[in-house]
Amino acid sequence: MKRSWYATPYALWMLLFAVVPLVFVLWYAFTTPDGAFTLSNFAEFSKPRYAAVIIRSLKLAVYCTALCLLIGYPTAWFLAGRGLNRTQSLVVLILLPMWMNLLLRTYAMMTLLDDNGVINSALAALHLGQIKFIGTEGAVLMGLVYNYLPFMVLPIYTVLKKMDWSVIEAAEDLGANPLRVMSRVVLPMSVPGIVSGVTMVFMPAVTSFAISTLLSNGKLRLAGDLIDYIFNQSSNPNRWNIGSSFSLMMLVLILISIGFLRKVDPDNQGGGLW
Amino acid sequence: MKKLAIMLLVAIMTCAIAVAACAEGDKPFAGTEITVxxxxxxIDLEVLDIFEQETGIHVNYVNFSQNEDMYxxxxxxxxxxDVIIPSEYMIERLMKEDLLEELDLNNIPNLENVxxxxxxxxxxxGNAHSIPYMWGTLGILYNTDMVTEPIxxxxxxxxxxxxGSIFMMDSVRDTLGLALKVLGYSMNSRDEGELAQAGEWLLNQKDAGLVAGYILDQAKDKMVANEAAMAVMYSGDALYAMEKNDKxxxxxxxxxxxxxxxxxxxxxxxxxxxxxxxxINFMCRPDIAQKNMDYIYYSSPITQVVENLSEEELASTAMNPTEEMVAxxxxxxxxxxxxxLYDDVWMDILM
Structure with missing residues (x-):
C-alpha cells in the first residue's frame, strides 16, 4: 500500500465535515431562499448594529491577545529556563484546564465572579465591599484570557525551548546586560512563537461564542453569538443566507490572519501546533 | 386448496389472538419508543419512570429553552x-404551517380533567392539536427587602x-410584549411604529444601565440568591423562587x-x-399532573389538582391569579x- 493512502480516513472525514459544510455556507451566502444568486445578504451588514458587534468582537479579541501575550511570554520564558527541574509537569499544569470542556470552565468562572460568588463573598468577609464582575466587559475579557492563554504560552515555549542557548551566552560574554540580551537576542529569536501564539489566540477569541453571553448575562454579544442568533432564533426568512454570509466574512478574517502568519513566519517555526 | 385453507385459518387465528392481546393487554405499546x-x-423526571413502567414505552427525553429554538x-x-410542548402562539404557528398531527381525542379521555x-x-x-400541560402568566418577581413599596x-x-439590579428576559415576545403593554398597546401589535416605540423604551432602559442582563433559566436562581432586586419572570419560575426565598x-x-x-x-x-x-393522556392523569406541579411549581390545568390546592396556594397571584387579573x-x-418587525427591533436591543 502506498504511504499516501494512510491519510484516506482523515481526508474522507474532512471532506464530509469540513468541505461539504463549507460548500453549503458558500451556496447559502450567495443565494436567496429561492436559490437565485444575490449579494444582498452582505448588504444586511451595513446596518449599524452589526458594526457594533464586529467592533466589540475585534476590540475584545485584541485586548485578549495583548493580555495573553503579556502574561504568556514571561510564563513561557520561565518554563524554558535553564535551571528548571520538572518543566514537563509545569507544562502539564498549563495544559490541565484545557482537558475540561470550555463551557464547564466558563460556568466555573461564573461561580467565582458572581455578585455573591466566591470572590465577592471573600471580599465581603474582609469588609472590602463588592466588585461587579458579571455583566461587564471586564468579565468577558477575563473569560477569554482564561480560556485562550495556553494557546499563547505553548508556541512561545516551544520556540524558546529550541533556542540555542550558546547564543545568549555569547551575548552575555560580549557584555550585554540582561535587558539587552532579552531585547536584542531572545525577543527577535522568538518572533515565530509570538506570531503563532497571537494568531492562535486572536482567531478563536474573535469568533468566540457562549463565553460572552454567559459572563455578561446576555448583555454583550460577540460575532459568534450573532451568528448563533441569526441561525437559531431569528425569524427572518433569509436567516440561513444571512447567517452564512456573516460566517463567510468571519472565515475571510481568519484566512487573512493565517496569511499574515505565513508572511512573518514562512517556515512555520512557531511550534506548528495547527 | 386444503393447504391454502389451513394456512388462511392459521393466519386469521394468529391475527385474532394478536388483536385480543392488544385490546386486553394493558401494555399495547410495550417495547416501542417515543421522543418527548x-x-x-x-417535568418531574420520576413521572417518566412511572410511564415506562406502566406502559413499557421507552421515553427519549430532550429539552429546549425557547419556543423559537424548538420551532x-x-x-x-x-x-x-413524538411529543412537543410549545406555547400557544407557537402552536398556532405550527398549525398554520401544517406541522402538527390532528389528535385522536378517543385516545385521550383524560382531556375531560382539564x-x-x-x-x-x-x-x-376543540383541542384538535394540543392538550394544555401547564399555564400561567408573565409578571415581575421582586425582592421585598430591596424594593420596599409594592410594585x-x-x-x-x-x-x-x-x-443594574433588574433582570429582563432573553425572549423576544415577552420582553417586547411588556414594553408594548406599558405603552398601552397590544402584546400582539403588528404596527411598525408601535414596535419601534417599544424598542426605544427597552433601549432607554438598557442604555441607562438599569438592566443586569437578558437571561432565562438562571434568573430564578439569581433571585433566590438575592442577586437582583427584580426580574421579569413566568409565574411558575416565580413560584419556584418564592418557595425557596420568602422575601x-x-x-x-x-x-x-x-x-x-x-x-x-x-x-x-x-x-x-x-x-x-x-x-399525553397519561400526563393529564390527576396524580401525574399533581407530581409535575409539585416538582416544577407551575399551575396545572387539571381540575382535580386545582381543587386540591391549599388556601395559601389559592391566594397566590402566581399560582392562582384572580379572574380580574386574568381579564x-x-x-x-x-x-x-x-x-x-419584532426581530429587527429585538436585535437592536440584544446585540
Missing part, C-alpha cells in the same frame, strides 16, 4: 419527535434606584400582561403517534408573518 421534546426543567428543530426536521376555561381555546378550537406597574423596570413577591402589573398555555402536541410525521397520545392579560397570537 419539552422545555428545560419542566427551528421541528420545522427543519433536525430531530424527529379546566373548562382552558379547554377548547381560541388558538386551537404595581411595568414602569418599576425603569426605576433608577434599582439600576420574594410576584405581581402581574396593572397595565396587563400575558397569559400563556403550554400544550402537548404531536408533530407531523411522528413515528409513534398512538403511543404519543398514550403519553387584564392576553394570549399571544401567532405573529410570524410580521416576525421580521
Amino acid at each position: 421534546y419539552n422545555w428545560y426543567d419542566y 427551528t428543530r421541528v420545522s427543519t426536521g433536525a430531530g424527529s419527535y 379546566l373548562p376555561s382552558l379547554r377548547d381555546p381560541s388558538y386551537d378550537p 404595581t406597574s411595568w414602569n418599576a423596570l425603569l426605576d433608577e434606584r434599582y439600576a 420574594l413577591a410576584y405581581v402581574i402589573p396593572d397595565e396587563g400582561s400575558n397569559i400563556w398555555v403550554d400544550g402537548m402536541c404531536i408533530p407531523k410525521g411522528a413515528a409513534n403517534k398512538a403511543a404519543a397520545e398514550c403519553f 387584564r392579560c392576553e394570549y399571544y397570537n401567532d405573529i410570524s408573518d410580521v416576525a421580521y
Whole structure:
C-alpha cells in the first residue's frame, strides 16, 4: 500500500465535515431562499448594529491577545529556563484546564465572579465591599484570557525551548546586560512563537461564542453569538443566507490572519501546533 | 386448496389472538419508543419512570429553552419527535404551517380533567392539536427587602434606584410584549411604529444601565440568591423562587400582561403517534399532573389538582391569579408573518 493512502480516513472525514459544510455556507451566502444568486445578504451588514458587534468582537479579541501575550511570554520564558527541574509537569499544569470542556470552565468562572460568588463573598468577609464582575466587559475579557492563554504560552515555549542557548551566552560574554540580551537576542529569536501564539489566540477569541453571553448575562454579544442568533432564533426568512454570509466574512478574517502568519513566519517555526 | 385453507385459518387465528392481546393487554405499546421534546426543567423526571413502567414505552427525553429554538428543530426536521410542548402562539404557528398531527381525542379521555376555561381555546378550537400541560402568566418577581413599596406597574423596570439590579428576559415576545403593554398597546401589535416605540423604551432602559442582563433559566436562581432586586419572570419560575426565598413577591402589573398555555402536541410525521397520545393522556392523569406541579411549581390545568390546592396556594397571584387579573392579560397570537418587525427591533436591543 502506498504511504499516501494512510491519510484516506482523515481526508474522507474532512471532506464530509469540513468541505461539504463549507460548500453549503458558500451556496447559502450567495443565494436567496429561492436559490437565485444575490449579494444582498452582505448588504444586511451595513446596518449599524452589526458594526457594533464586529467592533466589540475585534476590540475584545485584541485586548485578549495583548493580555495573553503579556502574561504568556514571561510564563513561557520561565518554563524554558535553564535551571528548571520538572518543566514537563509545569507544562502539564498549563495544559490541565484545557482537558475540561470550555463551557464547564466558563460556568466555573461564573461561580467565582458572581455578585455573591466566591470572590465577592471573600471580599465581603474582609469588609472590602463588592466588585461587579458579571455583566461587564471586564468579565468577558477575563473569560477569554482564561480560556485562550495556553494557546499563547505553548508556541512561545516551544520556540524558546529550541533556542540555542550558546547564543545568549555569547551575548552575555560580549557584555550585554540582561535587558539587552532579552531585547536584542531572545525577543527577535522568538518572533515565530509570538506570531503563532497571537494568531492562535486572536482567531478563536474573535469568533468566540457562549463565553460572552454567559459572563455578561446576555448583555454583550460577540460575532459568534450573532451568528448563533441569526441561525437559531431569528425569524427572518433569509436567516440561513444571512447567517452564512456573516460566517463567510468571519472565515475571510481568519484566512487573512493565517496569511499574515505565513508572511512573518514562512517556515512555520512557531511550534506548528495547527 | 386444503393447504391454502389451513394456512388462511392459521393466519386469521394468529391475527385474532394478536388483536385480543392488544385490546386486553394493558401494555399495547410495550417495547416501542417515543421522543418527548419539552422545555428545560419542566417535568418531574420520576413521572417518566412511572410511564415506562406502566406502559413499557421507552421515553427519549430532550429539552429546549425557547419556543423559537424548538420551532427551528421541528420545522427543519433536525430531530424527529413524538411529543412537543410549545406555547400557544407557537402552536398556532405550527398549525398554520401544517406541522402538527390532528389528535385522536378517543385516545385521550383524560382531556375531560382539564379546566373548562382552558379547554377548547381560541388558538386551537376543540383541542384538535394540543392538550394544555401547564399555564400561567408573565409578571415581575421582586425582592421585598430591596424594593420596599409594592410594585404595581411595568414602569418599576425603569426605576433608577434599582439600576443594574433588574433582570429582563432573553425572549423576544415577552420582553417586547411588556414594553408594548406599558405603552398601552397590544402584546400582539403588528404596527411598525408601535414596535419601534417599544424598542426605544427597552433601549432607554438598557442604555441607562438599569438592566443586569437578558437571561432565562438562571434568573430564578439569581433571585433566590438575592442577586437582583427584580426580574421579569413566568409565574411558575416565580413560584419556584418564592418557595425557596420568602422575601420574594410576584405581581402581574396593572397595565396587563400575558397569559400563556403550554400544550402537548404531536408533530407531523411522528413515528409513534398512538403511543404519543398514550403519553399525553397519561400526563393529564390527576396524580401525574399533581407530581409535575409539585416538582416544577407551575399551575396545572387539571381540575382535580386545582381543587386540591391549599388556601395559601389559592391566594397566590402566581399560582392562582384572580379572574380580574386574568381579564387584564392576553394570549399571544401567532405573529410570524410580521416576525421580521419584532426581530429587527429585538436585535437592536440584544446585540
